[in-house]
Amino acid sequence: MNGSSSNDRALQLGRFEQRTLLETGRDLIESQDPAFILNNLLLISLGKLRVSSACIIVHRPGEDRYVISKGKGRFSHLEGQMLTHEPEIGSLKKGVYHSSELPELFEGLELSKDAVMFHLRTSTHHIGFLCIEPTFRSEAITTQEQDFIENLCLITSATLSSSRMFEELKKINRRLDRKVHDLDSLFELSKDFNQMQSIDELSRTMKFALLGQLFVNRFLFLFKEGGQARVLVQSGLQIKAPEHNPLVLFDIPRVMAVETMTEFGGNRSSKDELEAWATYLSQQKIHYVLPVQSQGETLGVIGIGNKSTGQALAVDELDFVLSLANLVVLNIKRIQLLQEQLLNQQFQKELELARTIQEGLLPKKLPTIEGLDVAAINIPSKQIGGDYFDLFRLNDGGHLLSIADVTGKGVPAALLMANLQAMIHALALQDTTLEAATGTINDFIYTNTPADKFITFFWTKIEAGGKTLKFVNAGHDHPIVFRSNKTDSMDEPNAQVEQIELKEGGLLLGALPTLAPYMVSYFTLEANDVVIFFTDGVTEAMHPTTEEEYSLKRLKKVVLGHLDKTAEEIKNAIISEVNEFSNHIRFDDLTLIVVKKE
Structure with a gap:
């Protein structure tokens, strides 16, 4: 039992x-x-x-x-x-x-x-x-x-x-919840940023986000632009930043504590500058430095302290700060690009207006001159250029033909060209000689323009009947008269053509004051004479691969091959060959006038 x-x-x-x-x-x-x-x-x-x-x-x-x-x-x-x-x-x-x-x-x-x-x-x-x-x-x-x-x-x-x-799962879930919250916040901030049109507005929003989202009241955000760094946002800093170059902070490769950032100084000078900044940031209770990169380049640096409670920022919170700073940098670049586009659009509108005005200064239709066949063209290398030509009837029945090349291109050259056109038309109404008028224009240009601005200029008065040219050449490319030999027929391959340059006159306009009067010369045209007036945009047109210039020799050759053509056909032949030679690439304005004696 x-x-x-x-x-x-x-x-x-x-x-x-x-x-x-x-x-x-x-x-x-x-x-x-x-x-x-x-x-x-x-x-x-x-x-x-x-x-x-x-x-x-x-x-x-x-x-x-x-x-x-x-x-x-x-x-x-x-x-x-x-x-x-x-x-x-x-x-x-x-x-x-x-x-x-x-x-x-x-x-x-x-x-x-x-x-x-x-x-x-x-x-x-x-x-x-x-x-x-x-x-x-x-x-x-x-x-x-x-x-x-x-x-x-x-x-x-x-x-x-x-x-x-x-x-551990609860910690992961809390971190995920925090990540989702941060992503939602960044998404909302991103939408707000995309609506903003000013960098100041971006800066204020970033400041409020750091204060409201993380309860951080001590931070500093530096942004690099044009090789310089400037403070974009700051809060809670009480001492003026050191005089040392802040660009040394942009060499910091990653997020790091302020006390360790001096380890990345290169030479002695950069180490001293980093130490100065590290001391300053420590005094301001900035504990972390975060480089903000875009396309491999550090465009911003943010220094940030602890929360207002004294609690240090967690890794996830530092990630949020960095993501926020990246959003700000991207939107700064967007705003700058938008501003640049607006400026370009405004500039293009102004250029279009200037081009319209400039085209109004050139003759819309060439006058008919008894005994002469005339063709002309002006092609600017940019939207507006510095080449100029004109042809208009005078009160005595003659005509005034002028061609000029202003140094430079764009708006400054076009403005100087407009002044030249105004002076030509004003002087044409006065009782003055061609040589005296040239001196007047030269003195005005010399007195009222910078030393690097001058004009090559040629003008001629075509007497009534279109036979006699009275001209002054002020440093311009010499117009060339092509005259067939009277004893030979132009249909024969051995026909002789005389080439006469119209070069008498004086210095180009605006280089020096008129110390000696300009010389006036006369030339009498004969039947079938062809006169070519041009700017250096014709002869200096560049071959795109060999960088060889079109040259005066080629110009003469194409004219000699078309002497039996009309002025318009000769002009078109020259332009066609220049365009083919340069592959339609133009580095300089081009102006061409062809006059043929009937």
């Missing part, structure tokens, strides 16, 4: 222990609180083994030490202390250890030789040990008690591992 009764008690005890383990496991799983789980393990173990002193030591991976996480009895005042002993984790295969197996760890905890360590572990991780000190216990720990505590430790280890995973 006694044997049967003893077996029944053992069976009942086993069932009780199973229920205890199941209920404990359920409670631990539902808790997910590491402190509750460890405390529960400790209390159940103390009650089951009827001892008063025990502790739980938890291993800290990567730190080579244990921390006393929970303690009762003589270990209660040791919670939080570190044990520097690090056993060979890979060798810990058992569930229970005694003093002879881990002597250094037992010694570190000052455990007795009767103490027992129960291993807290999962299949993949070592967690720590439950250390039982059986002081005041008269009998040794039985096998059944040891099995119970060992099973309890396995359940605890599993729930503790699950709790750790749960805590």
Whole structure:
């Protein structure tokens, strides 16, 4: 009977222990609180083994030490202390250890030789040990008690591992929530930035975002433009920035703490400048420096302090600051590009207006001159140019033909050309000679224009009947008269053509004051004479690959091949060949007048 009764008690005890383990496991799983789980393990173990002193030591991976996480009895005042002993984790295969197996760890905890360590572990991780000190216990720990505590430790280890995973998932979720919030904020800010048309508005919004989003009230944002750095946004800084060159901050390669940024100085000079800035930023309680890059170039640098609560910014928050600064830099470039486009559009409108005005200064239709066939063309290299020609009837029945080339191109050359045209028309109404009028124009240009502005100029009065030319050449490319030999027929290949240059006159306009009067010359045209008036845009047209000039020689050749043609046909032949030679690429204005005596 006694044997049967003893077996029944053992069976009942086993069932009780199973229920205890199941209920404990359920409670631990539902808790997910590491402190509750460890405390529960400790209390159940103390009650089951009827001892008063025990502790739980938890291993800290990567730190080579244990921390006393929970303690009762003589270990209660040791919670939080570190044990520097690090056993060979890979060798810990058992569930229970005694003093002879881990002597250094037992010694570190000052455990007795009767103490027992129960291993807290999962299949993949070592967690720590439950250390039982059986002081005041008269009998040794039985096998059944040891099995119970060992099973309890396995359940605890599993729930503790699950709790750790749960805590890690909560941290990840919090970080994800923060990321989503930051992305939403950046998205909204991006939409606001895209509507902004001024850099000042961008700067104010960035400042409010840092103050309102991160509660940061100390920061400095430098922006680089045109080789210079300027403060775009700042808050909470109380001392004037150092005189040292702020561009040294743009050499910092990545986000870093202010106290470490001097490590990236190159020469002695840049190190001194970085140290000066590091000292200044530290004094202003700026803790981090973040370079803002676009297309591989650092365009901005933001220095930022802690939150207004004194809390340091987390990595995710620094990422938000950097993303915000990148948005600001991108929108600054957008605004600058937009402003540049608006300026270009305005400039193009002004150029179109100037071109319209300039075209109005050139003759819209060439007058008909008795005895002469005339063709002319003006092609500017830019939208507006500095070449000029004119042909109009005088009160005495003659005509005044002029051609000029103003130095330079664009608006300045066009303005000088307009002045020249006004003076020509004004002087044509006065009772003055051609040579005296040339001197008057020269003195006006010399007095009223910069030293680097001058004009090559040729003009001639065509007497009534279109036979006699009275001309002055002020430094212009010599017009050429092509005259067929009277004894030869132009249809014969050996016909001789005389080439006469109209070069008499004086210095180009605006170079010097009129110290000596300009010379006037006369030339009488004969039947079939062809006169070519041109600017250097014809002879200096450039070949796109050889960079060879078209040259006067080529011009003469094409004219000689078309002397039997009309003035319009000769003009078209010259322009066609120049365009073919230069591949329609024009570096200078081109003006050409062809006059043929009938």
